[in-house]
Amino acid sequence: MEPQPLALKILNIVSAVLLAIAVWLVFFYAPLELVMGAVQKIFYFHVANAWVGMLGFIVAAVAGIAYLRTHDMKWDIVEMAAVEISLIFFLIAIVTGSIWAYPAWGTWWTWDPRLTTAAILEMIYIAYLLLRQGIEDPDRRARFGAVYTLIGGLSVPLTFISIRIFRTIHPALIGTASAASQGGFDMTAPMKLTFFFSLFTFSLIFVVLLWHRIRLGRLVEKVEQLKLKFMQ
Amino acid sequence: MKRHSSSITHHASRITRHSSLASFFRAIAAIVWKDLAAELRSRELLSAMLVFALLVILIFNFALELDVKTRATVTAGVLWVTFVFAGTLGLNRSMAIEKDRGCLDGLLLAPVDRSAIYFGKVISNLVFMFIVEAIVLPVYSVLYNTNLFKLGLIGVILLGSVGYVAVGTLLSAMAVQTRTRDVLLPILLFPVVIPVLVAAVKASSGFLQGLGLAEVMPWINQLIVYDIVFTAVAFMVFDYVVEE
Amino acid sequence: MIQVRKLVKRFGLKTVLRGLDFQVQEGEFVALLGPNGAGKTTFLRILASLAQPSLGEICIAGYALPTQAAAVRRRLGVVSHMPLLYGDLTAAENLVFFGRMYDISSLDQRIDEVLELVGLAARRRDLVRTFSRGMQQRLAIGRAVLHDPEVMLFDEPHTGLDQDACDMLDKILRDVAARGRTVVMTSHDLARVEDLASRFDVLSRGVITASTTRSKLGQSNLLDFYRQSLQET
Numbered sequence: 001m002e003p004q005p006l007a008l009k010i011l012n013i014v015s016a017v018l019l020a021i022a023v024w025l026v027f028f029y030a031p032l033e034l035v036m037g038a039v040q041k042i043f044y045f046h047v048a049n050a051w052v053g054m055l056g057f058i059v060a061a062v063a064g065i066a067y068l069r070t071h072d073m074k075w076d077i078v079e080m081a082a083v084e085i086s087l088i089f090f091l092i093a094i095v096t097g098s099i100w101a102y103p104a105w106g107t108w109w110t111w112d113p114r115l116t117t118a119a120i121l122e123m124i125y126i127a128y129l130l131l132r133q134g135i136e137d138p139d140r141r142a143r144f145g146a147v148y149t150l151i152g153g154l155s156v157p158l159t160f161i162s163i164r165i166f167r168t169i170h171p172a173l174i175g176t177a178s179a180a181s182q183g184g185f186d187m188t189a190p191m192k193l194t195f196f197f198s199l200f201t202f203s204l205i206f207v208v209l210l211w212h213r214i215r216l217g218r219l220v221e222k223v224e225q226l227k228l229k230f231m232q
Numbered sequence: 233m234k235r236h237s238s239s240i241t242h243h244a245s246r247i248t249r250h251s252s253l254a255s256f257f258r259a260i261a262a263i264v265w266k267d268l269a270a271e272l273r274s275r276e277l278l279s280a281m282l283v284f285a286l287l288v289i290l291i292f293n294f295a296l297e298l299d300v301k302t303r304a305t306v307t308a309g310v311l312w313v314t315f316v317f318a319g320t321l322g323l324n325r326s327m328a329i330e331k332d333r334g335c336l337d338g339l340l341l342a343p344v345d346r347s348a349i350y351f352g353k354v355i356s357n358l359v360f361m362f363i364v365e366a367i368v369l370p371v372y373s374v375l376y377n378t379n380l381f382k383l384g385l386i387g388v389i390l391l392g393s394v395g396y397v398a399v400g401t402l403l404s405a406m407a408v409q410t411r412t413r414d415v416l417l418p419i420l421l422f423p424v425v426i427p428v429l430v431a432a433v434k435a436s437s438g439f440l441q442g443l444g445l446a447e448v449m450p451w452i453n454q455l456i457v458y459d460i461v462f463t464a465v466a467f468m469v470f471d472y473v474v475e476e
Numbered sequence: 477m478i479q480v481r482k483l484v485k486r487f488g489l490k491t492v493l494r495g496l497d498f499q500v501q502e503g504e505f506v507a508l509l510g511p512n513g514a515g516k517t518t519f520l521r522i523l524a525s526l527a528q529p530s531l532g533e534i535c536i537a538g539y540a541l542p543t544q545a546a547a548v549r550r551r552l553g554v555v556s557h558m559p560l561l562y563g564d565l566t567a568a569e570n571l572v573f574f575g576r577m578y579d580i581s582s583l584d585q586r587i588d589e590v591l592e593l594v595g596l597a598a599r600r601r602d603l604v605r606t607f608s609r610g611m612q613q614r615l616a617i618g619r620a621v622l623h624d625p626e627v628m629l630f631d632e633p634h635t636g637l638d639q640d641a642c643d644m645l646d647k648i649l650r651d652v653a654a655r656g657r658t659v660v661m662t663s664h665d666l667a668r669v670e671d672l673a674s675r676f677d678v679l680s681r682g683v684i685t686a687s688t689t690r691s692k693l694g695q696s697n698l699l700d701f702y703r704q705s706l707q708e709t
Contacts, residue, residue: 068472073488123423130419134410138488139476144406147469151399151424154465158427158458225489255579262576270564273603334558338619340526341560342577343549476527 056086061153077217263352392432610641
């Protein structure tokens with residue numbers, strides 16, 4: 001296996017440093033929110049996690065389409081990497097959201113559009129992994145995986161729209177009058193800085209993780225190749 | 233190309249080539265005819281779907297204590313859960329028949345567009361769904377003493393079934409080609425078909441609660457859009473599911 | 477009739493066919509021999525347009541695969557070790573269905589002829605489910621010749637058949653070949669193939685390693701030729 005490229009090594013360090021700064025910003029720079037207090041601080045990482053989940057979801061769907069067009073196995077590796085990362089980050093977003101929701105809404109879970117959609121998305125990812133597990137032939141596995149991410153990529157936004165038409169109690173991001181009454185809040189300048197800094201940091205972490213996971217996928221491929229060569 | 237004249241080959245002159253669109257529809261009709269003729273004889277798919285549907289309704293009766301008050305609010309949900317569960321059974325069986333004696337290869341060997349195979353299977357599966365629904369509705373009406381024969385509700389059931397079967401046929405073609413084929417279909421199908429189900433349940437319960445058409449219309453519009461979107465995409469990717 | 481050039485087929489990382497070259501003249505009856513896992517079935521599935529080649533050119537009856545697949549399919553009859561028939565339909569109904577898929581006109585008459593050819597005219601109204609393996613395989617051949625194909629592909633047609641059924645099948649195969657069709661058949665039953673085919677190709681490790689014709693073979697044994705060609709590789 002070739003060693004990590006320099007850019008990746010640098011990114012490893014940069015993302016670690018940025019994450020440390022983001023943590024510092026959240027705890028020591030951003031002011032305490034007036035209504036909710038300390039629990040509001042979870043929001044910075046919660047939104048960033050959900051954002052990374054979304055990124056992974058989009059990358060997976062695009063990689064799926066790219067695979068179907070080119071039949072190039074590298075897109076299958078990208079797709080699988082994006083799905084796995086997105087699965088974990090959405091899970092973190094759901095857990096952090098629950099921690100925030102309990103004091104804010106008085107319940108760990110509500111069937112709000114975003115929460116419900118996130119939960120359904122997790123189910124789709126698990127179905128995707130089960131589907132791949134049930135197929136031996138790598139070509140077919142890649143084809144079916146791509147088709148399923150494509151259908152999922154289509155269905156999830158529609159699910160969101162459908163459920164959105166029920167009333168939501170999830171706060172809108174930048175506070176409006178109605179959002180404030182539902183537990184939203186206005187962001188002051190330092191809050192905004194912390195928020196966007198976290199968003200950027202997690203986007204970078206996403207890129208680094210995706211890169212590592214793709215390298216891992218290639219390594220798996222190489223091991224399979226060696227195994228085949230050895231057996232023949 | 234040189235033609236050999238013999239008792240078999242001279243018939244080639246009789247084998248005429250019809251226009252491609254006509255033969256496309258002929259192929260769809262042939263698949264539907266084949267599925268219905270086989271089902272008429274064995275009745276194994278429909279009877280399994282029906283018995284299962286009735287059992288689901290029975291179980292809901294105990295689980296939800298379907299008294300008059302709750303009934304009004306949950307009927308739409310109970311109906312759709314019944315259709316969805318029974319539908320999965322039918323979709324799975326319908327595709328398994330194609331896989332059992334290698335018939336899917338037989339279909340793929342025919343000089344027809346793959347989308348004809350997709351639409352043929354969709355229409356057969358829809359017919360099976362409709363038959364089950366046509367029996368479940370009066371049975372439910374009698375058992376729970378509610379009138380389900382409202383034109384709007386029937387329209388919604390038709391529309392919802394189209395979207396459900398459009399995705400279900402595609403995913404069942406995928407599921408039968410996996411090692412875990414018996415259990416995989418519902419796991420694959422349910423999370424992606426939720427938009428159709430949400431719209432269908434909402435529209436159905438709107439009609440059951442006697443809301444006006446204006447209030448139900450947004451859900452029906454959504455349902456139509458989802459039907460079109462899902463059918464179009466499933467039709468576009470079906471090739472990738474059946475071709476190696 | 478069939479031209480295959482530098483055909484490569486990969487399943488993921490596994491390469492099954494490695495630059496295979498293969499030509500069949502019109503009217504030839506070629507038996508493809510080879511050990512299990514040599515890629516015979518994969519090769520036949522690619523010829524049948526059921527699987528896509530990874531690389532290489534294929535031309536059947538003047539049409540290229542996979543770009544002109546529909547035209548190739550019209551001229552192709554395929555029999556595999558699976559019957560590709562519906563158990564809950566009768567023999568005649570199965571043929572009606574496939575006849576409609578191929579858009580055959582005056583279908584009823586054609587079905588009568590085909591059922592006669594495969595010796596199932598008396599059982600035409602019986603469900604395929606009730607047929608023995610041999611009868612199913614005969615009907616499968618009936619299905620494959622229904623649209624009067626120029627090229628026929630047989631993938632291990634003798635699998636699971638008893639002696640009588642095999643003999644019956646051979647008779648039909650000879651009948652099919654005698655009508656000037658081009659035939660490619662895979663088999664590992666050398667004794668059966670020996671007096672059926674006119675040419676014998678050995679497929680091993682993804683390429684054709686040896687080829688001989690019946691006239692070249694003369695009095696010598698096909699088994700000796702087969703063993704020798706496998707040892708050389």
